[in-house]
Amino acid sequence: MSDDRLIVALDVPNVVQGLDLADRLGDSVSFYKIGLGMLTGGGLALANELKQERGKRIFLDMKFFDIGATVENAVRGIAQYDLDFLTVHGDPHVVRAAKEGAGGKDLKILAVTVLTSLDRTDLDASCYKDGTVAELVTERAARALEAGADGVIASPHEAAMIRALPEAEGKLIVTPGVRPAGAALGDQKRVMTPAEAILNGSDHVVVGRPIWQHSDPAAAARAVVAEIQGAKPH
Numbered sequence: 001m002s003d004d005r006l007i008v009a010l011d012v013p014n015v016v017q018g019l020d021l022a023d024r025l026g027d028s029v030s031f032y033k034i035g036l037g038m039l040t041g042g043g044l045a046l047a048n049e050l051k052q053e054r055g056k057r058i059f060l061d062m063k064f065f066d067i068g069a070t071v072e073n074a075v076r077g078i079a080q081y082d083l084d085f086l087t088v089h090g091d092p093h094v095v096r097a098a099k100e101g102a103g104g105k106d107l108k109i110l111a112v113t114v115l116t117s118l119d120r121t122d123l124d125a126s127c128y129k130d131g132t133v134a135e136l137v138t139e140r141a142a143r144a145l146e147a148g149a150d151g152v153i154a155s156p157h158e159a160a161m162i163r164a165l166p167e168a169e170g171k172l173i174v175t176p177g178v179r180p181a182g183a184a185l186g187d188q189k190r191v192m193t194p195a196e197a198i199l200n201g202s203d204h205v206v207v208g209r210p211i212w213q214h215s216d217p218a219a220a221a222r223a224v225v226a227e228i229q230g231a232k233p234h
Contacts, residue, residue, distance in 0.1 A: 075101025
């Protein structure tokens with residue numbers, strides 16, 4: 001049994017491998033993320049196949065960032081595909097333009113706060129202002145939601161703080177940087193287990209390598225779903 005709180009990241013090179021993985025996962029997964037790395041490998045074609053032919057929900061993780069007119073036009077093009085989630089950077093001018101481009105369709109615009117692969121040292125190198133990562137994520141989330149975002153992308157470490165914001169009422173929190181207990185961290189630096197993320201206020205968790213690199217991806221997906229469904233407050 002699938003649970004759409006689990007989003008599986010199809011971080012594979014092309015459509016052929018993406019469809020093969022979807023075949024192996026079968027009914028254990030109902031929601032997929034297709035990211036920028038797949039774009040030149042036929043990512044939009046894969047998104048359409050999974051959405052229209054297989055009835056899956058699709059999260060297109062493009063993280064758009066540009067001047068307002070360009071973002072608006074790009075999102076308007078994406079909106080015609082009847083997908084579910086799309087990411088943009090959480091700068092208010094980007095969010096507002098993306099919402100204009102979505103044109104009232106069901107496509108949810110999710111704002112990226114601070115990438116989960118970054119820590120304070122990385123932010124210093126990028127000339128971010130002072131403050132802890134959690135403080136910056138929470139402030140960026142509040143501004144993006146105020147600008148009209150339907151939700152935010154955030155580490156599970158910041159999910160509870162974001163959920164407590166007045167601006168977050170009725171909004172989505174989608175959490176990458178999630179690793180089942182015992183899984184390798186890879187390039188993520190701010191991680192939690194799926195159950196911890198849900199308990200911290202996340203609506204959806206994104207899991208990639210621990211599922212698609214597993215010898216039995218469907219079993220790995222079912223294990224994550226069981227962990228999510230078993231999450232109980234202490």
